[in-house]
Amino acid sequence: MSTPLTWGTPHPERADAARNRQLLLTTARALIAADGPDCLTMDRLAERSGLGKGTVFRRFGTRAGIFQALLDDNERALQQEILSGAPPLGPGAPPVDRLVAYGSARIHFLAENHEIARSAIDGRPTNGRRPPLSQIHIRVLLRELDPPGADVDLLAGQLTSALEGPLLSQLFDGPELGQAELDRSELTARFEAGWRYLVERVCTLAA
Amino acid sequence: MSTPLTWGTPHPERADAARNRQLLLTTARALIAADGPDCLTMDRLAERSGLGKGTVFRRFGTRAGIFQALLDDNERALQQEILSGAPPLGPGAPPVDRLVAYGSARIHFLAENHEIARSAIDGRPTNGRRPPLSQIHIRVLLRELDPPGADVDLLAGQLTSALEGPLLSQLFDGPELGQAELDRSELTARFEAGWRYLVERVCTLAA
DNA sequence: CGACTAACCGGACTTTACCCCGCTTACGCG
DNA sequence: CGCGTAAGCGGGGTAAAGTCCGGTTAGTCG
Numbered sequence: 001m002s003t004p005l006t007w008g009t010p011h012p013e014r015a016d017a018a019r020n021r022q023l024l025l026t027t028a029r030a031l032i033a034a035d036g037p038d039c040l041t042m043d044r045l046a047e048r049s050g051l052g053k054g055t056v057f058r059r060f061g062t063r064a065g066i067f068q069a070l071l072d073d074n075e076r077a078l079q080q081e082i083l084s085g086a087p088p089l090g091p092g093a094p095p096v097d098r099l100v101a102y103g104s105a106r107i108h109f110l111a112e113n114h115e116i117a118r119s120a121i122d123g124r125p126t127n128g129r130r131p132p133l134s135q136i137h138i139r140v141l142l143r144e145l146d147p148p149g150a151d152v153d154l155l156a157g158q159l160t161s162a163l164e165g166p167l168l169s170q171l172f173d174g175p176e177l178g179q180a181e182l183d184r185s186e187l188t189a190r191f192e193a194g195w196r197y198l199v200e201r202v203c204t205l206a207a
Numbered sequence: 208m209s210t211p212l213t214w215g216t217p218h219p220e221r222a223d224a225a226r227n228r229q230l231l232l233t234t235a236r237a238l239i240a241a242d243g244p245d246c247l248t249m250d251r252l253a254e255r256s257g258l259g260k261g262t263v264f265r266r267f268g269t270r271a272g273i274f275q276a277l278l279d280d281n282e283r284a285l286q287q288e289i290l291s292g293a294p295p296l297g298p299g300a301p302p303v304d305r306l307v308a309y310g311s312a313r314i315h316f317l318a319e320n321h322e323i324a325r326s327a328i329d330g331r332p333t334n335g336r337r338p339p340l341s342q343i344h345i346r347v348l349l350r351e352l353d354p355p356g357a358d359v360d361l362l363a364g365q366l367t368s369a370l371e372g373p374l375l376s377q378l379f380d381g382p383e384l385g386q387a388e389l390d391r392s393e394l395t396a397r398f399e400a401g402w403r404y405l406v407e408r409v410c411t412l413a414a
Numbered sequence: 415c416g417a418c419t420a421a422c423c424g425g426a427c428t429t430t431a432c433c434c435c436g437c438t439t440a441c442g443c444g
Numbered sequence: 445c446g447c448g449t450a451a452g453c454g455g456g457g458t459a460a461a462g463t464c465c466g467g468t469t470a471g472t473c474g
Contacts, residue, residue, distance in 0.1 A: 014421065014470060041460060052424030057462065123329065123461095131383055154401040157373030165368025166361065176338055194361040201409045221440060224452065249431065259454035261434085270431065330431090 021059055024049050025073060028066055037067070037119045067120035074113055075133065078105055082137060095144045096203050102141070103163055103195035106134060107188050110164065114171040121168075135160040145203050155202070162198060167191050228266050231256050232280060235273055244274070244326045274327035281320055282340065285312055289344060302348045303410050309344060310370055310402035314395050317371065321378040342367040352410055362409070369405060374398050 013021075027049045031040050042063060046053045060066045087093035088101040110117060139156035146152070175182065182190065220228075234256045238247050249270060253260045267273045294300035295308040317324060346363035353359070382389065389397065 016470070017422065020423090042462085043460070046424090053426095053462090054424055054464085055422075058422070061462095063461065150404055151397065151401050154373065154397065155405070157376065158369035158401060158405055161368040161372030162365035165372050166364030169364065190358065190361065194358050194365060197357055198362070198365055198409065202405070221451065223440070227452090248429090250429095253455090260432090260456090261454055262452075264432065265452070268432095 017059075020049075020051060020055060021069075024051070024056060024059060024066075025069060028070060032070075032116070037115050040066070040119075062123065064120055064122035067116050070116050071113060071120050074116070075109065078109055079133065081105070095141045096199060099138065099141050099199045099203070100196050102137060103199065104188075104192045106163060107167060107191050107195065110167055111171065111184060111188050114168065117168065118172050132160065134164065138163075142203075147203055159198070159202070163195055166194075224266075227256075227258060227262060228276075231258070231263060231266060231273075232276060235277060239277075239323070244322050247273070247326075269330065271327055271329035274323050277323050278320060278327050281323070282316065285316055286340065288312070302351045303406060306345065306348050306406045306410070307403050309348070310406065311395075311399045313341060313370060314374060314398045314402065317374055318378065318391060318395050321375065324375065325379050339367065341371065345370075349410075354410055366405070366409070370402055 024045065028040060028045055031045060031048060042053060042056050045066070046056045049056075056066075060069060081089050082102065082105075084090060088097040089105055091098075093101070135156050138159050139153060142150075142152045142156055142159075147155070170176070170187065231252065235247060235252055238252060238255060249260060249263055252273070253263045256263075263273075267276060288296050289309065289312075291297060295304040296312055298305075300308070342363050345366050346360060349357075349359045349363050349366075354362070377383070377394065
Protein backbone atom coordinates (compact mmCIF):
# COMPACT_ATOMS: atom_id res chain seq x y z
CA MET A 1 0.00 0.00 0.00
CA SER A 2 2.90 2.26 0.54
CA THR A 3 4.57 1.94 -2.85
CA PRO A 4 1.81 0.72 -5.13
CA LEU A 5 3.16 2.47 -8.20
CA THR A 6 6.60 0.88 -8.28
CA TRP A 7 5.69 -2.42 -9.85
CA GLY A 8 8.26 -2.11 -12.57
CA THR A 9 11.20 -2.36 -10.21
CA PRO A 10 12.49 -5.81 -9.30
CA HIS A 11 12.29 -5.60 -5.51
CA PRO A 12 9.91 -2.85 -4.48
CA GLU A 13 10.19 -3.65 -0.79
CA ARG A 14 10.95 -6.66 1.27
CA ALA A 15 8.14 -8.14 3.29
CA ASP A 16 9.65 -7.44 6.70
CA ALA A 17 10.57 -3.95 5.62
CA ALA A 18 6.98 -3.24 4.63
CA ARG A 19 5.76 -4.61 7.93
CA ASN A 20 8.17 -2.43 9.83
CA ARG A 21 7.21 0.67 7.87
CA GLN A 22 3.62 0.09 8.75
CA LEU A 23 4.53 -0.46 12.37
CA LEU A 24 6.58 2.70 12.48
CA LEU A 25 3.80 4.76 10.95
CA THR A 26 1.32 3.44 13.44
CA THR A 27 3.62 4.01 16.37
CA ALA A 28 4.37 7.50 15.13
CA ARG A 29 0.70 8.36 14.99
CA ALA A 30 0.24 7.06 18.49
CA LEU A 31 3.14 9.07 19.85
CA ILE A 32 1.96 12.21 18.10
CA ALA A 33 -1.55 11.76 19.43
CA ALA A 34 -0.16 11.30 22.91
CA ASP A 35 2.48 14.00 23.24
CA GLY A 36 2.25 16.20 20.16
CA PRO A 37 4.50 16.16 17.11
CA ASP A 38 7.38 17.98 18.75
CA CYS A 39 7.94 15.17 21.21
CA LEU A 40 8.31 12.60 18.47
CA THR A 41 11.98 11.79 18.51
CA MET A 42 13.80 9.28 16.39
CA ASP A 43 15.14 7.45 19.42
CA ARG A 44 11.78 7.26 21.06
CA LEU A 45 10.06 6.11 17.90
CA ALA A 46 12.61 3.37 17.44
CA GLU A 47 12.38 2.26 21.02
CA ARG A 48 8.59 2.31 21.16
CA SER A 49 8.47 0.28 17.97
CA GLY A 50 10.96 -2.22 19.32
CA LEU A 51 13.30 -1.47 16.43
CA GLY A 52 16.74 0.05 16.06
CA LYS A 53 17.42 3.61 15.21
CA GLY A 54 19.18 2.69 11.99
CA THR A 55 15.97 1.13 10.76
CA VAL A 56 14.00 4.29 11.29
CA PHE A 57 16.52 6.32 9.35
CA ARG A 58 16.74 3.78 6.57
CA ARG A 59 12.97 3.97 6.14
CA PHE A 60 12.43 7.69 6.31
CA GLY A 61 15.82 9.22 5.74
CA THR A 62 15.18 12.11 8.05
CA ARG A 63 12.88 13.23 10.78
CA ALA A 64 10.83 15.29 8.38
CA GLY A 65 10.51 12.19 6.22
CA ILE A 66 8.37 10.54 8.83
CA PHE A 67 5.89 13.36 8.75
CA GLN A 68 6.00 13.39 4.97
CA ALA A 69 5.09 9.73 4.96
CA LEU A 70 2.29 10.33 7.42
CA LEU A 71 0.96 13.17 5.32
CA ASP A 72 1.12 11.14 2.12
CA ASP A 73 -0.76 8.37 3.77
CA ASN A 74 -3.47 10.71 4.96
CA GLU A 75 -3.66 12.25 1.51
CA ARG A 76 -4.40 9.03 -0.26
CA ALA A 77 -8.14 9.21 0.24
CA LEU A 78 -8.27 12.69 -1.25
CA GLN A 79 -6.18 11.47 -4.14
CA GLN A 80 -8.76 8.81 -4.90
CA GLU A 81 -11.58 11.31 -4.85
CA ILE A 82 -9.77 13.39 -7.42
CA LEU A 83 -8.98 10.55 -9.74
CA SER A 84 -12.25 8.72 -9.68
CA GLY A 85 -14.69 10.50 -7.42
CA ALA A 86 -17.76 12.55 -8.23
CA PRO A 87 -17.53 15.97 -9.88
CA PRO A 88 -16.63 18.70 -9.36
CA LEU A 89 -13.72 17.30 -7.36
CA GLY A 90 -13.50 14.24 -9.56
CA PRO A 91 -13.41 14.18 -13.34
CA GLY A 92 -16.28 15.49 -15.41
CA ALA A 93 -16.72 19.07 -14.33
CA PRO A 94 -15.29 22.12 -16.11
CA PRO A 95 -11.66 22.77 -15.17
CA VAL A 96 -12.35 26.02 -13.34
CA ASP A 97 -14.89 24.30 -11.14
CA ARG A 98 -12.47 21.50 -10.50
CA LEU A 99 -9.78 23.97 -9.52
CA VAL A 100 -12.09 25.67 -7.07
CA ALA A 101 -13.23 22.35 -5.67
CA TYR A 102 -9.69 21.11 -5.33
CA GLY A 103 -8.71 24.24 -3.44
CA SER A 104 -11.50 23.72 -0.96
CA ALA A 105 -10.55 20.13 -0.43
CA ARG A 106 -6.90 20.97 -0.01
CA ILE A 107 -7.67 23.76 2.43
CA HIS A 108 -9.66 21.45 4.62
CA PHE A 109 -7.02 18.77 4.39
CA LEU A 110 -4.26 21.13 5.46
CA ALA A 111 -6.37 22.60 8.22
CA GLU A 112 -6.87 19.12 9.62
CA ASN A 113 -3.27 18.05 9.22
CA HIS A 114 -1.38 21.23 9.85
CA GLU A 115 0.55 19.94 12.83
CA ILE A 116 1.97 17.13 10.78
CA ALA A 117 2.48 19.38 7.78
CA ARG A 118 4.48 21.76 9.90
CA SER A 119 6.88 19.08 11.00
CA ALA A 120 7.13 17.72 7.47
CA ILE A 121 8.70 20.98 6.33
CA ASP A 122 12.10 21.14 7.81
CA GLY A 123 15.64 20.80 6.65
CA ARG A 124 17.25 19.73 3.44
CA PRO A 125 15.39 18.17 0.52
CA THR A 126 15.08 14.77 2.11
CA ASN A 127 15.35 12.02 -0.46
CA GLY A 128 12.60 11.38 -2.95
CA ARG A 129 12.28 14.87 -4.43
CA ARG A 130 8.92 13.82 -5.65
CA PRO A 131 6.99 16.81 -6.97
CA PRO A 132 4.00 17.76 -4.87
CA LEU A 133 0.67 16.33 -5.87
CA SER A 134 -1.06 19.68 -5.54
CA GLN A 135 1.03 21.30 -8.19
CA ILE A 136 0.67 18.45 -10.62
CA HIS A 137 -3.08 18.44 -10.38
CA ILE A 138 -3.34 22.19 -10.73
CA ARG A 139 -1.08 22.07 -13.70
CA VAL A 140 -3.14 19.46 -15.47
CA LEU A 141 -6.30 21.49 -15.00
CA LEU A 142 -4.60 24.67 -16.14
CA ARG A 143 -3.41 22.95 -19.27
CA GLU A 144 -6.96 22.00 -20.13
CA LEU A 145 -7.94 25.60 -19.60
CA ASP A 146 -4.98 26.88 -21.57
CA PRO A 147 -5.11 30.54 -20.55
CA PRO A 148 -3.84 32.65 -23.44
CA GLY A 149 -0.33 34.01 -23.04
CA ALA A 150 0.35 32.24 -19.76
CA ASP A 151 3.39 30.21 -18.77
CA VAL A 152 1.27 27.34 -17.53
CA ASP A 153 3.99 25.43 -15.71
CA LEU A 154 5.06 28.49 -13.81
CA LEU A 155 1.50 29.56 -13.17
CA ALA A 156 0.79 26.18 -11.63
CA GLY A 157 3.59 26.71 -9.16
CA GLN A 158 2.40 30.19 -8.38
CA LEU A 159 -1.15 29.08 -7.73
CA THR A 160 -0.01 26.17 -5.61
CA SER A 161 2.01 28.51 -3.45
CA ALA A 162 -0.83 30.98 -3.28
CA LEU A 163 -3.16 28.24 -2.16
CA GLU A 164 -0.98 26.67 0.48
CA GLY A 165 1.50 29.28 1.64
CA PRO A 166 -0.73 31.79 3.37
CA LEU A 167 -2.89 29.11 4.88
CA LEU A 168 0.05 27.32 6.41
CA SER A 169 1.51 30.57 7.69
CA GLN A 170 -1.74 31.34 9.37
CA LEU A 171 -2.08 27.86 10.82
CA PHE A 172 1.49 27.77 12.05
CA ASP A 173 1.96 31.24 13.41
CA GLY A 174 -1.56 32.32 14.19
CA PRO A 175 -3.36 35.38 12.85
CA GLU A 176 -1.11 38.12 11.63
CA LEU A 177 -1.12 41.78 10.75
CA GLY A 178 -3.91 42.95 12.94
CA GLN A 179 -6.44 40.31 12.13
CA ALA A 180 -8.69 38.81 14.69
CA GLU A 181 -8.50 35.21 15.72
CA LEU A 182 -10.73 33.05 13.57
CA ASP A 183 -12.09 29.68 14.43
CA ARG A 184 -11.52 26.76 12.15
CA SER A 185 -14.61 27.07 9.97
CA GLU A 186 -14.36 30.84 9.54
CA LEU A 187 -10.78 30.42 8.53
CA THR A 188 -11.39 27.77 5.93
CA ALA A 189 -14.35 29.70 4.55
CA ARG A 190 -12.23 32.77 4.14
CA PHE A 191 -9.47 30.92 2.37
CA GLU A 192 -11.93 29.13 0.14
CA ALA A 193 -13.39 32.45 -0.93
CA GLY A 194 -9.94 33.87 -1.54
CA TRP A 195 -8.96 30.90 -3.63
CA ARG A 196 -12.11 31.09 -5.71
CA TYR A 197 -11.49 34.77 -6.33
CA LEU A 198 -7.93 34.14 -7.44
CA VAL A 199 -8.78 31.26 -9.74
CA GLU A 200 -11.62 33.10 -11.42
CA ARG A 201 -9.49 36.19 -11.84
CA VAL A 202 -6.66 34.27 -13.42
CA CYS A 203 -8.62 31.83 -15.51
CA THR A 204 -11.57 33.78 -16.73
CA LEU A 205 -10.79 35.21 -20.11
CA ALA A 206 -10.75 38.98 -20.23
CA ALA A 207 -13.43 40.53 -22.39
CA MET B 208 21.81 50.63 12.08
CA SER B 209 20.49 47.30 13.09
CA THR B 210 17.59 48.44 15.25
CA PRO B 211 16.88 51.94 14.03
CA LEU B 212 13.18 51.75 14.70
CA THR B 213 13.31 51.00 18.41
CA TRP B 214 13.89 54.48 19.69
CA GLY B 215 10.96 54.41 22.05
CA THR B 216 12.47 51.78 24.29
CA PRO B 217 14.78 52.89 27.10
CA HIS B 218 17.89 50.88 26.26
CA PRO B 219 17.69 49.70 22.68
CA GLU B 220 21.06 48.01 22.76
CA ARG B 221 24.18 48.38 24.73
CA ALA B 222 27.23 49.71 22.96
CA ASP B 223 29.32 46.57 23.27
CA ALA B 224 26.37 44.45 22.25
CA ALA B 225 25.96 46.45 19.06
CA ARG B 226 29.63 46.16 18.33
CA ASN B 227 29.52 42.42 18.82
CA ARG B 228 26.47 42.05 16.60
CA GLN B 229 28.29 43.84 13.84
CA LEU B 230 31.34 41.70 14.38
CA LEU B 231 29.31 38.51 14.29
CA LEU B 232 27.57 39.51 11.09
CA THR B 233 30.87 40.28 9.44
CA THR B 234 32.46 37.08 10.60
CA ALA B 235 29.43 35.13 9.46
CA ARG B 236 29.66 36.60 5.98
CA ALA B 237 33.33 35.74 5.84
CA LEU B 238 32.75 32.16 6.90
CA ILE B 239 29.91 31.73 4.44
CA ALA B 240 32.01 33.14 1.63
CA ALA B 241 34.81 30.78 2.54
CA ASP B 242 33.07 27.45 3.15
CA GLY B 243 29.43 27.88 2.17
CA PRO B 244 26.45 28.39 4.46
CA ASP B 245 26.21 24.79 5.60
CA CYS B 246 29.60 24.94 7.25
CA LEU B 247 28.63 27.90 9.38
CA THR B 248 28.28 26.43 12.82
CA MET B 249 27.47 28.25 16.02
CA ASP B 250 30.65 27.06 17.68
CA ARG B 251 32.82 28.07 14.80
CA LEU B 252 31.20 31.47 14.48
CA ALA B 253 31.71 32.13 18.16
CA GLU B 254 35.30 31.00 18.09
CA ARG B 255 36.22 32.89 14.95
CA SER B 256 34.67 36.03 16.41
CA GLY B 257 36.57 35.57 19.66
CA LEU B 258 33.28 35.45 21.58
CA GLY B 259 31.44 32.88 23.61
CA LYS B 260 28.77 30.61 22.29
CA GLY B 261 26.20 32.05 24.65
CA THR B 262 26.69 35.46 23.10
CA VAL B 263 25.88 34.21 19.65
CA PHE B 264 22.67 32.67 20.84
CA ARG B 265 21.71 35.73 22.83
CA ARG B 266 22.04 37.86 19.70
CA PHE B 267 20.32 35.68 17.17
CA GLY B 268 18.29 33.22 19.17
CA THR B 269 18.80 30.41 16.74
CA ARG B 270 20.96 29.36 13.87
CA ALA B 271 18.36 30.44 11.36
CA GLY B 272 18.28 33.80 13.11
CA ILE B 273 21.78 34.55 11.92
CA PHE B 274 20.77 34.09 8.33
CA GLN B 275 17.64 36.12 8.93
CA ALA B 276 19.76 38.96 10.22
CA LEU B 277 22.08 38.69 7.26
CA LEU B 278 19.16 38.74 4.87
CA ASP B 279 17.57 41.72 6.58
CA ASP B 280 20.80 43.58 6.36
CA ASN B 281 21.15 42.86 2.67
CA GLU B 282 17.56 43.89 2.13
CA ARG B 283 17.96 47.33 3.57
CA ALA B 284 19.18 48.92 0.36
CA LEU B 285 16.16 47.61 -1.52
CA GLN B 286 13.96 48.90 1.25
CA GLN B 287 15.34 52.38 0.75
CA GLU B 288 14.74 52.25 -2.96
CA ILE B 289 11.13 51.42 -2.33
CA LEU B 290 10.55 54.11 0.24
CA SER B 291 12.33 56.97 -1.42
CA GLY B 292 13.81 55.84 -4.72
CA ALA B 293 12.78 56.61 -8.26
CA PRO B 294 9.57 55.25 -9.79
CA PRO B 295 8.33 52.76 -10.66
CA LEU B 296 10.03 50.99 -7.77
CA GLY B 297 9.80 54.04 -5.57
CA PRO B 298 6.71 56.19 -4.97
CA GLY B 299 5.02 58.03 -7.77
CA ALA B 300 4.11 55.37 -10.31
CA PRO B 301 0.70 53.70 -10.63
CA PRO B 302 0.28 50.83 -8.16
CA VAL B 303 0.22 48.11 -10.79
CA ASP B 304 3.52 49.30 -12.18
CA ARG B 305 4.96 49.44 -8.72
CA LEU B 306 3.82 45.90 -8.05
CA VAL B 307 5.47 44.66 -11.20
CA ALA B 308 8.64 46.57 -10.43
CA TYR B 309 8.72 45.30 -6.89
CA GLY B 310 8.36 41.74 -8.11
CA SER B 311 11.34 42.13 -10.41
CA ALA B 312 13.45 43.62 -7.67
CA ARG B 313 12.49 40.92 -5.24
CA ILE B 314 13.17 38.18 -7.76
CA HIS B 315 16.65 39.47 -8.36
CA PHE B 316 17.26 39.90 -4.67
CA LEU B 317 16.24 36.35 -3.90
CA ALA B 318 18.23 34.97 -6.79
CA GLU B 319 21.32 36.67 -5.44
CA ASN B 320 20.72 35.67 -1.84
CA HIS B 321 19.14 32.29 -2.16
CA GLU B 322 21.81 30.43 -0.28
CA ILE B 323 21.31 32.62 2.74
CA ALA B 324 17.55 32.59 2.30
CA ARG B 325 17.59 28.83 2.32
CA SER B 326 19.36 28.66 5.62
CA ALA B 327 17.14 31.35 7.08
CA ILE B 328 14.13 29.07 6.70
CA ASP B 329 14.52 26.33 9.19
CA GLY B 330 12.96 25.42 12.46
CA ARG B 331 10.36 27.02 14.65
CA PRO B 332 9.20 30.62 14.26
CA THR B 333 12.33 31.98 15.86
CA ASN B 334 11.55 35.06 17.90
CA GLY B 335 10.42 38.33 16.39
CA ARG B 336 7.49 37.06 14.37
CA ARG B 337 7.83 40.21 12.37
CA PRO B 338 5.67 40.07 9.28
CA PRO B 339 7.64 39.91 6.05
CA LEU B 340 8.36 43.15 4.29
CA SER B 341 7.26 41.76 0.95
CA GLN B 342 3.76 41.12 2.10
CA ILE B 343 3.37 44.51 3.74
CA HIS B 344 4.45 46.35 0.66
CA ILE B 345 2.24 44.31 -1.63
CA ARG B 346 -0.66 44.88 0.69
CA VAL B 347 -0.23 48.61 0.69
CA LEU B 348 -0.17 48.73 -3.09
CA LEU B 349 -3.17 46.46 -3.35
CA ARG B 350 -5.10 48.68 -1.00
CA GLU B 351 -4.48 51.64 -3.25
CA LEU B 352 -5.71 49.58 -6.14
CA ASP B 353 -8.69 48.32 -4.19
CA PRO B 354 -9.75 45.49 -6.51
CA PRO B 355 -13.53 45.11 -6.29
CA GLY B 356 -14.74 42.17 -4.24
CA ALA B 357 -11.31 41.09 -3.11
CA ASP B 358 -10.13 40.19 0.37
CA VAL B 359 -7.11 42.45 0.09
CA ASP B 360 -5.26 41.20 3.15
CA LEU B 361 -5.57 37.61 2.06
CA LEU B 362 -4.78 38.45 -1.52
CA ALA B 363 -1.57 40.12 -0.40
CA GLY B 364 -0.51 36.91 1.27
CA GLN B 365 -1.41 34.87 -1.77
CA LEU B 366 0.54 37.09 -4.11
CA THR B 367 3.53 37.14 -1.82
CA SER B 368 3.58 33.36 -1.76
CA ALA B 369 3.09 33.20 -5.50
CA LEU B 370 6.00 35.54 -6.00
CA GLU B 371 8.47 33.89 -3.67
CA GLY B 372 7.46 30.28 -3.27
CA PRO B 373 8.07 28.88 -6.72
CA LEU B 374 11.23 30.87 -7.18
CA LEU B 375 12.72 29.60 -3.95
CA SER B 376 11.71 26.03 -4.75
CA GLN B 377 13.44 26.33 -8.07
CA LEU B 378 16.54 27.90 -6.58
CA PHE B 379 16.75 25.38 -3.77
CA ASP B 380 15.93 22.16 -5.51
CA GLY B 381 16.81 22.91 -9.10
CA PRO B 382 14.51 22.64 -12.11
CA GLU B 383 11.54 20.40 -11.64
CA LEU B 384 8.91 18.57 -13.58
CA GLY B 385 10.76 18.05 -16.80
CA GLN B 386 12.06 21.53 -17.29
CA ALA B 387 15.48 22.23 -18.61
CA GLU B 388 18.17 23.84 -16.57
CA LEU B 389 18.07 27.60 -16.91
CA ASP B 390 20.88 30.00 -16.24
CA ARG B 391 20.43 32.85 -13.85
CA SER B 392 19.20 35.50 -16.27
CA GLU B 393 16.80 33.21 -18.12
CA LEU B 394 15.37 32.14 -14.83
CA THR B 395 14.80 35.63 -13.50
CA ALA B 396 13.34 36.74 -16.82
CA ARG B 397 10.90 33.90 -16.77
CA PHE B 398 9.78 34.62 -13.25
CA GLU B 399 9.47 38.31 -13.95
CA ALA B 400 7.19 37.58 -16.89
CA GLY B 401 5.13 35.21 -14.77
CA TRP B 402 4.76 37.75 -12.03
CA ARG B 403 3.71 40.48 -14.43
CA TYR B 404 1.12 38.15 -15.92
CA LEU B 405 -0.29 37.30 -12.54
CA VAL B 406 -0.44 40.87 -11.31
CA GLU B 407 -2.12 42.14 -14.44
CA ARG B 408 -4.60 39.30 -14.40
CA VAL B 409 -5.54 39.91 -10.81
CA CYS B 410 -5.49 43.68 -10.74
CA THR B 411 -6.85 44.66 -14.11
CA LEU B 412 -10.55 45.22 -13.84
CA ALA B 413 -12.64 42.91 -15.94
CA ALA B 414 -14.60 44.62 -18.68
C1' DC C 415 16.30 -28.55 -0.15
C1' DG C 416 20.61 -25.93 0.64
C1' DA C 417 23.65 -22.15 -0.39
C1' DC C 418 24.23 -17.39 -1.93
C1' DT C 419 23.55 -12.54 -1.95
C1' DA C 420 21.60 -8.37 -1.34
C1' DA C 421 18.96 -5.92 1.57
C1' DC C 422 17.88 -5.07 6.24
C1' DC C 423 18.67 -4.39 11.16
C1' DG C 424 20.83 -2.66 15.42
C1' DG C 425 22.97 0.33 18.39
C1' DA C 426 27.27 2.74 19.37
C1' DC C 427 29.41 7.13 17.72
C1' DT C 428 29.84 11.96 16.15
C1' DT C 429 28.31 16.40 15.46
C1' DT C 430 25.63 20.36 16.50
C1' DA C 431 21.93 23.23 18.02
C1' DC C 432 20.42 25.08 22.06
C1' DC C 433 20.17 25.72 27.52
C1' DC C 434 21.85 27.30 31.92
C1' DC C 435 23.75 29.89 35.41
C1' DG C 436 27.52 32.17 37.69
C1' DC C 437 30.78 35.98 36.41
C1' DT C 438 31.76 40.49 34.26
C1' DT C 439 31.01 44.91 32.47
C1' DA C 440 28.62 49.09 30.72
C1' DC C 441 25.92 52.83 32.06
C1' DG C 442 23.02 56.01 35.31
C1' DC C 443 22.85 58.19 39.76
C1' DG C 444 24.21 60.31 44.02
C1' DC D 445 34.20 59.99 41.01
C1' DG D 446 32.56 55.57 43.18
C1' DC D 447 28.45 52.47 43.61
C1' DG D 448 24.42 49.57 42.18
C1' DT D 449 22.18 46.94 38.96
C1' DA D 450 20.64 45.20 34.87
C1' DA D 451 22.24 43.62 30.77
C1' DG D 452 25.77 41.13 28.49
C1' DC D 453 29.05 37.34 28.43
C1' DG D 454 31.30 32.65 28.70
C1' DG D 455 31.77 27.96 28.10
C1' DG D 456 30.52 23.51 29.83
C1' DG D 457 26.31 20.41 29.57
C1' DT D 458 22.30 18.02 27.28
C1' DA D 459 19.56 15.99 23.89
C1' DA D 460 18.61 14.67 19.51
C1' DA D 461 19.68 14.12 14.42
C1' DG D 462 22.15 11.65 11.34
C1' DT D 463 26.29 8.15 10.18
C1' DC D 464 28.62 3.68 10.09
C1' DC D 465 29.61 -0.91 9.87
C1' DG D 466 29.42 -5.66 11.50
C1' DG D 467 25.93 -9.19 12.08
C1' DT D 468 21.43 -11.22 10.46
C1' DT D 469 17.72 -12.63 7.49
C1' DA D 470 14.49 -12.78 3.47
C1' DG D 471 14.12 -14.21 -1.14
C1' DT D 472 16.15 -16.68 -5.15
C1' DC D 473 18.48 -19.95 -7.95
C1' DG D 474 20.53 -24.33 -8.90
